[in-house]
Amino acid sequence: MDREPGLSVRVKLTLSYAAFSMLAGGLLLVAAWGSLLRYVPDRPARTPYGLAPDRSFVLHTFVQSAGPVLLFLLLFGLLGGWVLAGRMLAPLKRIGDATRLATNGTLSHRIQLPGRQDEFRELADAFDTMLARLEAHVAEQRRFAANASHELRTPLAISKTLLDVARSDPDHDTDEVIDRLHAVNTRAIDLVEALLLLSRAEQRSFPRxxxxxxxxxxxxxxxxxxxxxxxxxxxxxxxxxxxxxxxxxxxxxxxxxxxxxxxxxxxxxxxxxxxxxxxxxxxxxxxxxxxxxxxxxxxxxxxxxxxxxxxxxxxxxxxxxxxxxxxxxxxxxxxxxxxxxxxxxxxxxxxxxxxxxxxxxxxx
CATH class of the missing domain: 3.30.565.10 (Histidine kinase-like ATPase, C-terminal domain)
Incomplete structure (x- = not known):
């Protein structure tokens, strides 16, 4: 299927992780600001230690401090998300490489993903099992095709030999040639019917x-x-x-x-x-x-x-x-x-x- 180019999964995960970090940091700052407002007066007030700042001054100071914090969270989210996404997607890359090799006809390759059991390793193990069965099936089919070709070639070669003998020796017993041809062709027909039955059973194309x-x-x-x-x-x-x-x-x-x-x-x-x-x-x-x-x-x-x-x-x-x-x-x-x-x-x-x-x- 032809698809238009788009962002990689790693980039999408990185942006998602960074956006989540920014959202979490923003909500944390909003919560901190809401808690701080309870202790800040609306107007400047005198205290034994001097003139206390009002809310506008505190807000200005808070925004100046929050900007670098959000910038740090953005950079940290992008860098951390890129690294984490790469580590998480590494098993998928190995599975993808094995899939491409199988597509090109290399069925002996196995992923053999190390580590403890998780979803990626379950997928890799299932893919390895599928490759093993597919490799065995392909080898069996090739062996079967070679054997079937040999078995079919034998009666055809015998028939050709009998016909050549009958053509080169007009005085040869015709009934004997016909009987032998009949036996050889009967065996060939039986073999073809057996192959068709075998194919039908393998395809499971039958009602139950x-x-x-x-x-x-x-x-x-x-x-x-x-x-x-x-x-x-x-x-x-x-x-x-x-x-x-x-x-x-x-x-x-x-x-x-x-x-x-x-x-x-x-x-x-x-x-x-x-x-x-x-x-x-x-x-x-x-x-x-x-x-x-x-x-x-x-x-x-x-x-x-x-x-x-x-x-x-x-x-x-x-x-x-x-x-x-x-x-x-x-x-x-x-x-x-x-x-x-x-x-x-x-x-x-x-x-x-x-x-x-x-x-x-x-x-x-």
């Missing part, structure tokens, strides 16, 4: 309505049951009614991703998946556990990053695009919830999603 997570778990289980049967995985669902507020489509996607991930990251045979919903005083909890290979805590901590995979998938026909848990994390955060991944001692993972309870069911 009452949702029962237990029904979502049942629907997701029913949808993925054929996949579980083909992979030799047993799926068990249990729990209570768990009312929450949110997007039914996004929460169904969350549960579906968790169940799908639990099925495809499982034992080659005789694997199990356990889905449970429960209630806490102020939250509802969805827990999905699966058997499988052992996962270290270090690996579990990065599985929610885009395009991260814990182990090699056994069933490559349902390999996904590497965004399943990233979408779960984003949808959870968009619903003001928490996501926890814990490796199981015997192998596999335990994933817990905790969301705020729906208002009508909140504990009292």
């Amino acid at each position: 309505e009452p949702v029962d997570l237990s029904l979502m778990a049942e629907e997701a289980t029913e949808t993925l049951l054929p996949l579980a049967e083909r992979n030799g995985v047993t799926v068990e669902t249990s729990g209570d009614i768990t009312p929450a507020n949110g997007s039914p489509a996004l929460l169904l996607q969350l549960v579906t991703n968790l169940v799908h991930n639990a099925i495809v990251h499982n034992l080659p045979e005789h694997g199990t998946v356990s889905i449970n919903t429960s209630n806490r005083p102020e939250t509802v909890v969805l827990t999905v556990e699966n058997t499988g290979a052992k996962v270290t805590p270090e690996l579990a901590s990065i599985l929610t990053e885009p395009f991260q995979c814990g182990t090699e998938r056994v069933h490559t026909d349902h390999a996904g695009v590497g965004l399943g848990l990233a979408i779960v994390k984003t949808i959870t955060q968009a619903h003001d919830g928490t996501l926890t991944l814990s490796p199981r001692p015997d192998g596999g993972m335990r994933v817990t999603v905790e969301l705020p309870r729906a208002a009508p069911y909140a504990a009292t």
Whole structure:
């Protein structure tokens, strides 16, 4: 926004401090003069010590003395106000410098304002926290964009190679090329749809309505049951009614991703998946556990990053695009919830999603 030039805040504070000093001094002199009038006669009067001055003489003397006092108060107010205003506004200057650096793209700078807690330090600490989160978000977005570009480039490169082979070798099996192109394009479409879903969840651009997570778990289980049967995985669902507020489509996607991930990251045979919903005083909890290979805590901590995979998938026909848990994390955060991944001692993972309870069911 373009603004006309004006006085700085330091000058305004200096003038205000000087004006206040002058006003206080003037009121003090008026009060002193009012008190003095009670002891000064209207006319000169004789006393044992001589002729006493009248009010006009005292007023003249008082004004002559008050002038230098007011001048001193003015100079003192200007000088003191300038120094005090500079000391008071020094934290704002540091905050302003950090803001300009952030505007220019430097997000690693921190104010780190020293001293005891006050309003300026609360503002500086809040700004430092915002910079830290913004820096982490920008780094995550850059990493995500690089990974997404790489993932999208791969199917496009494969498609180009298949087309070049078909063009250079007219006798090549056309049906085979078409089938491979179909598989590659299907994966690219799945990846694009996952990216769009991730963007929608990050923007929180969705209406909220009452949702029962237990029904979502049942629907997701029913949808993925054929996949579980083909992979030799047993799926068990249990729990209570768990009312929450949110997007039914996004929460169904969350549960579906968790169940799908639990099925495809499982034992080659005789694997199990356990889905449970429960209630806490102020939250509802969805827990999905699966058997499988052992996962270290270090690996579990990065599985929610885009395009991260814990182990090699056994069933490559349902390999996904590497965004399943990233979408779960984003949808959870968009619903003001928490996501926890814990490796199981015997192998596999335990994933817990905790969301705020729906208002009508909140504990009292």
